[in-house]
Each structure stands twice: as C-alpha cells, then as structure tokens.
Amino acid sequence: MSTSAVFDRVHARAPGKLNLFFEVGAVQDDGYHDVASAYQAVSLWEDVYATPADGFRVSMSGSVFVGDVPSDDRNLALRAARLLAQRLGHDGGVHLEIVKQVPVAGGMGGGSADAAAALIACDALWGGDLGSAELHRLAARLGADVPFALMGGTAVGIGRGDRLSPALAKGRFDWVIVTSREGLSTPEVYTRLDEMRRRPDIRPAAGSPTVDPGVLHALRSGDAVALAAHARNDLQAAALTLRPDLRELLERGERAGALTGLVSGSGPTVAFLADGPEEALDVQMSLSASGYDALHVHGPVHGARIM
Structure with missing residues (x-):
C-alpha cells in the first residue's frame, strides 16, 4: 500500500467500561487466569485524532491526569497503529493525538479504548477497509479489553476476557x-x-x-x-x-x-x-x-x- 492517506485527519472515539461482574479462575501455568466478566461500556470517552506522519508518535491531553501514560512503544494505541500498518503493508506512520476522559490505571479500560480508536482511525486514514471481523482479530492480539472497546454495549467475556458475546441490556x-x-x-x-x-x-x-x-x-x-x-x-x-x-x-x-x-x-x-x-x-x-x-x-x- 502507498504512503498516501485517504484522509488528512481522522477522529475516532471509544468508550471506557465497567465490569459489572468479574469471576477469576485459578492461576495457570503461564501465570494468567481465565475469567468470566460482564462488561458495560459507559459514557466516558477517549478521543483519538490520527494524522499522517513519517514515524509513529503520540501526544496526550484530557480531563484526567495523563502524566503517567507512556508515549513510547509501551503505549497501546501506538502498538495498535504499528500492528495495523504491518497488517496493511503500510510504509508510512501516524501521529495519534489522544484526548482522555477515562481515568488512567483505573480499571476502566482507557488504554484499551485508545487502542480500539487508533485501530479504526488508522484503518480509515490509510484506506484499509478491513472490516469488523479482522479489526476484532487484531484487537484481541493487543489485550483482552480492546475487542470490547470496539464492540461497546454490554457483553460477556470468557477465557482471557476476549471471547466476547453480546448481552442484551434493556434501558439505561x-x-x-x-x-x-x-x-x-x-x-x-x-x-x-x-x-x-x-x-x-x-x-x-x-x-x-x-x-x-x-x-x-x-x-x-x-x-x-x-x-x-x-x-x-x-x-x-x-x-x-x-x-x-x-x-x-x-x-x-x-x-x-x-x-x-x-x-x-x-x-x-x-x-x-x-x-x-x-x-x-x-x-x-x-x-x-x-x-x-x-x-x-x-x-x-x-x-x-x-x-
């Protein structure tokens, strides 16, 4: 794929989440745990603005303290952008401007929401048109909460939390x-x-x-x-x-x-x-x-x- 972008700038938004129910299984040989969770996406949003760049970089602001959010390759949104570029064969970069509302390190999936928003923003920016199933597959490689940030609504997650099934929720x-x-x-x-x-x-x-x-x-x-x-x-x-x-x-x-x-x-x-x-x-x-x-x-x- 060429380095030319389909858009000059793309704005994507993804929600934070709450765990309404969270059952944790025994620790396994690899140090991880199987879980069963009921997730609900709530009205705190992460906004990600993606613009073309020669390399991959991120900047952050927002209504919450962002001083502890990494701006290097530990940042999940940057990892999402690099993963998508690899998948698409895109040889350009991106600047991700993240405006945060979800508390940092607060158990509400703010970093995962950033990654989900970065995936769909970069897919649009680079004309990937991958579709929902492939974006969810990539999201699962980034962490258990990223697929849910793509899905939103209410869902049940099992396994490591990334095997999702929508759950019907009536009202508010x-x-x-x-x-x-x-x-x-x-x-x-x-x-x-x-x-x-x-x-x-x-x-x-x-x-x-x-x-x-x-x-x-x-x-x-x-x-x-x-x-x-x-x-x-x-x-x-x-x-x-x-x-x-x-x-x-x-x-x-x-x-x-x-x-x-x-x-x-x-x-x-x-x-x-x-x-x-x-x-x-x-x-x-x-x-x-x-x-x-x-x-x-x-x-x-x-x-x-x-x-």
Whole structure:
C-alpha cells in the first residue's frame, strides 16, 4: 500500500467500561487466569485524532491526569497503529493525538479504548477497509479489553476476557464513578488474590468461571436493583488489601444512597450503581461534598466509531 492517506485527519472515539461482574479462575501455568466478566461500556470517552506522519508518535491531553501514560512503544494505541500498518503493508506512520476522559490505571479500560480508536482511525486514514471481523482479530492480539472497546454495549467475556458475546441490556443504567490519582497495578492485584486464595477463609478459584445468570437476567430486564444484588468482582478483596481507603469509600457511597458499590476491574476506580439519574446525582453530590472526584455516567453506550 502507498504512503498516501485517504484522509488528512481522522477522529475516532471509544468508550471506557465497567465490569459489572468479574469471576477469576485459578492461576495457570503461564501465570494468567481465565475469567468470566460482564462488561458495560459507559459514557466516558477517549478521543483519538490520527494524522499522517513519517514515524509513529503520540501526544496526550484530557480531563484526567495523563502524566503517567507512556508515549513510547509501551503505549497501546501506538502498538495498535504499528500492528495495523504491518497488517496493511503500510510504509508510512501516524501521529495519534489522544484526548482522555477515562481515568488512567483505573480499571476502566482507557488504554484499551485508545487502542480500539487508533485501530479504526488508522484503518480509515490509510484506506484499509478491513472490516469488523479482522479489526476484532487484531484487537484481541493487543489485550483482552480492546475487542470490547470496539464492540461497546454490554457483553460477556470468557477465557482471557476476549471471547466476547453480546448481552442484551434493556434501558439505561446510571453509575457514579469515583476516580483516584494513585493507580493500582493489575499484576499486583492478581498476585495478591492468588496469595489470599491460599488461605481457607477466601472464596476459592472457580474451576471454570461463569457469569452469574442473575446478572444477565437483571440486564435483560433493565432492573438496577436486581443487578446490584448479583454484581461481584473477585479482584475486589485483593484491591482492598492494597488500598484500604477504598473500603471507607464503598461504605460512604452506599450510605449516600447507592444500590451497591464495587471496585471496577483491578481498581482503584470505584463504581456505584444508582436506581436512576436523580438518585445518581444525589450520590455524586454527596461524595463530591466529602472531597471525592465523583462523576455520573451511564451505560450501555456504543463502541468505537469514526466521528
């Protein structure tokens, strides 16, 4: 393929996500875990602007702190662009300008959303026209959350989380998320979970992780109260040992009227489910008054798109 671009600049947008349910299997020989997750894309967006360049580079700004986001080849969006260029035989480069809303290292898949947006932006910029199936195949090579950022909506993920099936979700679910400047290391959280499971008082690893049917029924019926009763995150106990302050936050949110609160993914972002927009606003205002950075978001929303 020639280095000439089809467009001078492409703008793509992809959503962050929450894990409504996350069951973690036993650690395997390669150090990874099988999981079963219910994902929901929510209304915090990552915007990626792709313009032609001689090499591959990235710049970042946004409403969240971006100082810890790598700008070298550790950046998942840059890796996505390089992977796509290799797949297309494209011998030019790209400058990716990323405008972030999703908390960094917060368990909400912001880096994966960047990668998903970069894939579709560069595909349009270079005239790849690969189609959804091939873009999802490439996304799966980048990480378990990248295919879901492409898909959006609500989905069940099994295996390493990248074997996705859409899940029907009726209506709208309102969430209040509380972000934290201090991140948590995902490998460290998994390691702590494995350590805790060696003790008899911790829930044992599931032989074959599955999503609780009650979660799927609650989503299909649009019932936030039922979803609150079945929401669970196996990583939460481990995250709370590493960040004990999150326990107080969970208690505050539920006292403020949330149906339930849970750590999102490996944390440290905490998500509170409310019984509607007005109830979410009450929770947000209460937590903000207590000094927390609280945001009201909703889901499900669409996946990565060209704007």
